[in-house]
Amino acid sequence: MAERDIIDTDVVIVGAGPAGLAAAIRLKQKSPETAVVVVEKAAEIGGHILSGAVMDPVGLDELLPDWRQLGAPVGPKVTRDSFHVLTRKGDFRLPNFMLPPLMQTHGGVVTSLGDLVRWLGEQAQALGVDIYPMTAAVDVLVNQAGAVEGIVTGDLGVGRDGQPKSGYAAGIGLRAKYTLIGEGARGSLAKQLMQRYELTEGRSPQKYGLGIKEIWEIPDSLHEPGRVDHYLGWPLDDATQGGGFVYHANDRKVYVGLITHLDYRDPTLSPFDEFQRFKQHKSVARLLKGGTRLSYGARTVTSGGWQSIPELVFPGGALIGCAAGFMNAPRLKAIHSAFRSGIAAADSIAEALAAGRANDRLDALTARVMDGPVGRELYRVRNVKPLWSRFGTLLGVLLGGADMWVNQLFRFSPFGTLKHKKADADALWPVSATGERTYQRPDGKVSFDRASSVFLANIAHDEDQPVHLRLADPAVPVRDTLPAYGAEPAPNYCPAGVYEVVEQGGAPVFRISPANCVHCKTCDIKDPARNITWVPPEGGSGPSYSGM
Numbered sequence: 247m248a249e250r251d252i253i254d255t256d257v258v259i260v261g262a263g264p265a266g267l268a269a270a271i272r273l274k275q276k277s278p279e280t281a282v283v284v285v286e287k288a289a290e291i292g293g294h295i296l297s298g299a300v301m302d303p304v305g306l307d308e309l310l311p312d313w314r315q316l317g318a319p320v321g322p323k324v325t326r327d328s329f330h331v332l333t334r335k336g337d338f339r340l341p342n343f344m345l346p347p348l349m350q351t352h353g354g355v356v357t358s359l360g361d362l363v364r365w366l367g368e369q370a371q372a373l374g375v376d377i378y379p380m381t382a383a384v385d386v387l388v389n390q391a392g393a394v395e396g397i398v399t400g401d402l403g404v405g406r407d408g409q410p411k412s413g414y415a416a417g418i419g420l421r422a423k424y425t426l427i428g429e430g431a432r433g434s435l436a437k438q439l440m441q442r443y444e445l446t447e448g449r450s451p452q453k454y455g456l457g458i459k460e461i462w463e464i465p466d467s468l469h470e471p472g473r474v475d476h477y478l479g480w481p482l483d484d485a486t487q488g489g490g491f492v493y494h495a496n497d498r499k500v501y502v503g504l505i506t507h508l509d510y511r512d513p514t515l516s517p518f519d520e521f522q523r524f525k526q527h528k529s530v531a532r533l534l535k536g537g538t539r540l541s542y543g544a545r546t547v548t549s550g551g552w553q554s555i556p557e558l559v560f561p562g563g564a565l566i567g568c569a570a571g572f573m574n575a576p577r578l579k580a581i582h583s584a585f586r587s588g589i590a591a592a593d594s595i596a597e598a599l600a601a602g603r604a605n606d607r608l609d610a611l612t613a614r615v616m617d618g619p620v621g622r623e624l625y626r627v628r629n630v631k632p633l634w635s636r637f638g639t640l641l642g643v644l645l646g647g648a649d650m651w652v653n654q655l656f657r658f659s660p661f662g663t664l665k666h667k668k669a670d671a672d673a674l675w676p677v678s679a680t681g682e683r684t685y686q687r688p689d690g691k692v693s694f695d696r697a698s699s700v701f702l703a704n705i706a707h708d709e710d711q712p713v714h715l716r717l718a719d720p721a722v723p724v725r726d727t728l729p730a731y732g733a734e735p736a737p738n739y740c741p742a743g744v745y746e747v748v749e750q751g752g753a754p755v756f757r758i759s760p761a762n763c764v765h766c767k768t769c770d771i772k773d774p775a776r777n778i779t780w781v782p783p784e785g786g787s788g789p790s791y792s793g794m
């Protein structure tokens with residue numbers, strides 16, 4: 247490693263999401279003299295945050311009980327919460343009494359998580375937390391005993407050829423007594439640490455979904471602030487899990503999204519195009535037809551749940567929030583658990599620092615999280631995702647619902663604990679077995695193409711920097727994946743049009759346009775050859791979401 251400036255602090259936190267900011271705020275509440283630094287790769291706090299979101303406020307209640315009086319920017323309380331099963335032409339609403347209580351949220355609020363974390367950032371700064379936006383953590387510092395003792399931030403001003411250009415500034419080391427990784431789903435440092443410290447040993451593989459979301463402004467006559475609708479079924483086929491949502495926020499805004507689980511089989515399936523189809527269903531299109539699309543973005547969620555949670559602690563720090571995978575997939579809720587895990591990590595660190603410890607394992611944290619409300623919530627829904635994967639959406643949802651009811655009433659599951667069989671990268675079949683999928687051209691009113699969508703993600707990305715989508719072997723996509731599957735899946739799964747297979751001189755060529763990347767991490771998860779590694783580009787690169 248080149249000579250770097252090293253700055254000492256007490257605690258360094260990677261990621262200004264709900265998990266990272268909850269940890270920072272809690273640490274300062276408990277011991278104001280503790281020095282806390284948060285690094286965030288987005289140009290502004292919240293710029294890379296994408297969520298639904300209906301938030302269960304229990305996590306925020308625990309962090310800042312008077313958040314309402316303090317003016318936290320949350321939207322309306324949920325006034326009506328409905329589950330629907332869609333067919334191509336039909337929409338069947340499930341009566342609420344059929345829904346297991348584990349699926350319900352009392353006191354839920356429709357929220358822009360991006361706006362909320364921006365506000366939380368201000369609360370943290372007011373308490374004395376140092377937040378560095380535009381700063382990507384690219385590596386960890388490891389001491390001689392093999393414990394993590396901080397992070398390394400990315401260099402600025404490196405050209406595409408890897409050589410320094412004018413304005414070059416080497417990244418710095420932030421050396422700390424404890425390091426928390428709050429990078430969200432499929433964190434790049436979290437992935438490194440899981441390998442280095444074998445944190446996933448004995449766990450089921452993590453499972454993921456790709457969430458694609460738009461914000462629309464719709465006519466007043468159709469807008470019902472606080473109305474929440476979740477959809478299962480069409481347009482996803484029975485072998486592909488996931489579901490759609492439409493949340494009515496304030497100011498005539500609706501949040502429209504579709505999550506496609508990444509263990510789908512068909513290499514020609516495109517989550518982006520499935521989302522366009524979802525919007526064309528009459529139940530959704532009726533809202534959007536007279537409206538205006540304001541923004542677009544995409545981000546993965548974890549869906550493996552309890553069986554896939556890695557060991558949370560490593561020497562010198564811990565994984566928090568969705569970097570560890572606390573998403574309750576059937577309920578599509580994890581913000582409250584991100585808060586709670588950040589709070590628990592802060593409490594464990596405060597105790598350790600008070601005892602004069604540093605750079606050791608925060609062993610008490612695992613029990614605090616997994617035996618507490620976060621682990622208990624995930625444990626009770628642990629079989630739902632494996633049942634969906636084994637039996638398909640229709641039967642799987644019925645069995646999953648029955649399992650949740652039995653859990654609710656008798657506190658046990660007739661299925662024991664089902665494992666996830668394979669990682670999402672291993673789920674693809676060749677096109678010869680699935681058949682090739684084709685999608686209709688967008689209508690430009692409700693459905694759109696990738697280029698016009700990505701434009702609404704407000705991406706800033708200097709092209710003259712090293713490509714942050716690293717291919718272990720650049721020949722693999724055309725030489726191996728294309729013939730093995732009959733299609734290269736990357737152009738289909740990437741929601742931002744980063745990957746293309748084009749003809750050059752009569753031969754296929756795999757082309758990458760990194761400047762389109764919205765940092766969803768799907769390619770790092772779904773590439774069947776595990777040939778693509780997503781690393782953070784220069785700090786400040788990527789989408790600049792507003793209100794996501």
Ligand SMILES: Cc1cc2nc3c(=O)[nH]c(=O)nc-3n(C[C@H](O)[C@H](O)[C@H](O)COP(=O)(O)OP(=O)(O)OC[C@H]3O[C@@H](n4cnc5c(N)ncnc54)[C@H](O)[C@@H]3O)c2cc1C
Nearest residue numbers: 261263264265287297298299300383430457567568580581
């Ligand atoms: C489409 C969709 C819908 C959802 N709907 C809901 C919902 O309705 N209700 C609910 O409760 N939950 C929902 N979730 C889940 C919820 O958004 C997440 O659980 C939550 O955001 C996780 O918080 P986090 O702090 O762990 O990570 P994140 O919110 O992902 O924040 C991580 C932060 O770390 C930064 N970062 C990452 N890597 C680095 C690095 N190396 N260096 C510097 N910074 C870095 C990122 O830029 C980001 O700002 C949804 C998620 C999606 C994608």
Ligand code: SF4
Nearest residue numbers: 740763764766767769
């Ligand atoms: S390149 Fe990868 S991380 Fe970037 S938008 Fe496409 S799939 Fe997502």
